[in-house]
Amino acid sequence: MTEGEGTPFNYIHKLLNYGYVVSKNSKTRSSIRWSADEKQMYFKGRRLEIQEWKRFVHSLLQSAEEVMSRELLFRRDDLIPNVNLNNIVEDPCREDAEYYFMLENAEAMKTGRRMLLSNMKKTEAWNRFVKIERGKILYAEEQVNEYEHKVMEFLELLCCLCIMTCGQSGRGTEITSLQYKNTMSTIRGILVEDGQIMLVTEYHKSQAVTDQVLTGLKKHALTKQVKIIPRFLPHRVSQLIATYLLYVLPFRQMISPETTRHPFLFGDQKGPWNGGRIGNILAKESHRRIGFRMTLRDYRQISIAMDRKFIREYDFDDLDEDDDDDEEEGLDTAHDLIAGICLEYSFNVKDIRRIQRRINMHDYLDCFDD
Numbered sequence: 512m513t514e515g516e517g518t519p520f521n522y523i524h525k526l527l528n529y530g531y532v533v534s535k536n537s538k539t540r541s542s543i544r545w546s547a548d549e550k551q552m553y554f555k556g557r558r559l560e561i562q563e564w565k566r567f568v569h570s571l572l573q574s575a576e577e578v579m580s581r582e583l584l585f586r587r588d589d590l591i592p593n594v595n596l597n598n599i600v601e602d603p604c605r606e607d608a609e610y611y612f613m614l615e616n617a618e619a620m621k622t623g624r625r626m627l628l629s630n631m632k633k634t635e636a637w638n639r640f641v642k643i644e645r646g647k648i649l650y651a652e653e654q655v656n657e658y659e660h661k662v663m664e665f666l667e668l669l670c671c672l673c674i675m676t677c678g679q680s681g682r683g684t685e686i687t688s689l690q691y692k693n694t695m696s697t698i699r700g701i702l703v704e705d706g707q708i709m710l711v712t713e714y715h716k717s718q719a720v721t722d723q724v725l726t727g728l729k730k731h732a733l734t735k736q737v738k739i740i741p742r743f744l745p746h747r748v749s750q751l752i753a754t755y756l757l758y759v760l761p762f763r764q765m766i767s768p769e770t771t772r773h774p775f776l777f778g779d780q781k782g783p784w785n786g787g788r789i790g791n792i793l794a795k796e797s798h799r800r801i802g803f804r805m806t807l808r809d810y811r812q813i814s815i816a817m818d819r820k821f822i823r824e825y826d827f828d829d830l831d832e833d834d835d836d837d838e839e840e841g842l843d844t845a846h847d848l849i850a851g852i853c854l855e856y857s858f859n860v861k862d863i864r865r866i867q868r869r870i871n872m873h874d875y876l877d878c879f880d881d
Contacts, residue, residue, distance in 0.1 A: 543816045554813060563801045564817070568675055570800050575668040575751055582661040583759050585630035592626075594753040597706035611692035612703045613756050623758040624765050640766075650766040659770075662763065667792045669751055670777045674789070674810070677710060677742035679818050682811075685712050685740075688783040690774040691756060701752070701776060708749035710742040752776070 544553040552559045580586045601612045613619045631637045640658075642649045674686050689700045689710055700711045744752070763770050771780040778784055790807035798804040805813065 542812065545820065549820065552813070552816065554809070557803065559803050559813070563803070564813075567797060567801045568672070571668055571672055571675070571796065572747055575665060575672060576747070578661060578665045578668065579751060579754060579759075583658075583665060584627060584754075585634050585636055587634070591750060591754050592758075594750060594757055595706075596703050596708070596749060596753060599703045599706075601703045603702050603704075606693055606698055608693050608695050611699055611701070611756065613753075619757055620761040623761040627758055627762045655767050658766070659763070662759065665755070666777055667789075668796075669748075669755070670784070670789055671793055671796065672748050672751070673710065673744065674793075674807075675814075676745055676748050678822075679814060682786060684783065684786050686710070687775070687777040687785070687789060688712075689776050691776045692774045694774050697774075699774070704743075707746070708744045708752050710744065712740050712742070 542555050545551070546553070550561050552561065576591060577589050580589045580591050584591065599612055599615055601615065616622075631640060636654075640650055640654045642651060670686060677686075689712065690697060691699060691701045693699050702709050702711060764772070773780055773782075775783045786807055793810060794804050794806050
């Protein structure tokens with residue numbers, strides 16, 4: 512089965528390599544064009560206003576925050592509590608089964624449940640949700656099912672936000688297969704680094720051939736074929752994930768003991784969500800909010816074009832160190848963050864460029880600041 516041997520595999524392998532080189536060196540007509548002022552994109556004969564794209568992201572963010580506040584936290588002010596991620600110092604190499612960053616505070620689970628019960632008592636939801644029989648608190652099954660439905664609605668919006676704000680996104684399954692906690696055989700891919708949520712995924716080159724989905728990060732030494740891809744989320748999206756893990760998830764497990772204890776942030780007892788589910792919600796939301804129906808495949812092509820046009824054209828290394836312009840505040844901190852991350856995870860120069868572009872993407876979408 513080695514190259515040069517008279518085997519069927521040798522012939523197939525050569526054809527595969529030949530096709531790969533030809534596809535990389537061949538150019539086809541682009542499906543994306545730009546207006547002269549670069550304020551409009553033409554994608555497969557359809558017009559997309561760049562400002563509409565930004566408003567779409569902010570609209571998704573606002574909807575996710577409203578669902579979180581009103582439906583999941585039982586608040587009336589459309590606000591979510593601020594989780595101080597700067598106080599969390601996480602060991603990325605910790606491999607204890609079931610561990611994730613919220614467990615750094617031993618009382619985190621109890622605190623989350625108490626807050627939601629306290630909020631619920633101030634609303635009419637308490638009478639619908641809670642029944643007391645023989646001194647025991649029981650939860651109405653119908654209300655529990657309705658709450659679970661709202662949780663799924665929130666997680667679908669959150670998944671779209673993670674894909675659209677983490678910089679250049681990978682495949683849908685690359686995000687949906689993220690684990691928020693360790694298992695016996697894999698380590699989590701959602702971490703806190705310097706007050707910011709970081710998504711860490713693996714990419715193995717055989718995945719592109721076999722189309723297999725990697726779930727979780729392997730605990731042991733990685734081969735040279737495995738690429739570690741870091742992605743950072745802006746403050747408001749980071750807060751949504753932290754709030755869900757600190758308050759909503761413990762409450763779900765309390766009101767419904769049957770809630771699956773799977774490790775996936777976006778998944779169920781059958782495993783991570785498939786790309787089709789995210790593609791459907793993205794297409795529905797984009798058509799409803801900006802009148803531009805966009806599938807997951809469409810989004811990847813559009814985001815690559817956005818990245819090349821608006822993100823890669825400037826870089827941290829091009830900035831004058833003595834420039835005190837307001838738009839460049841905090842970039843020194845970003846430099847320090849990048850340096851620390853690369854030392855911690857042994858990322859290479861290409862990874863540094865990826866991190867820089869993701870921070871640039873947050874700035875471009877106007878969600879860099881708190």
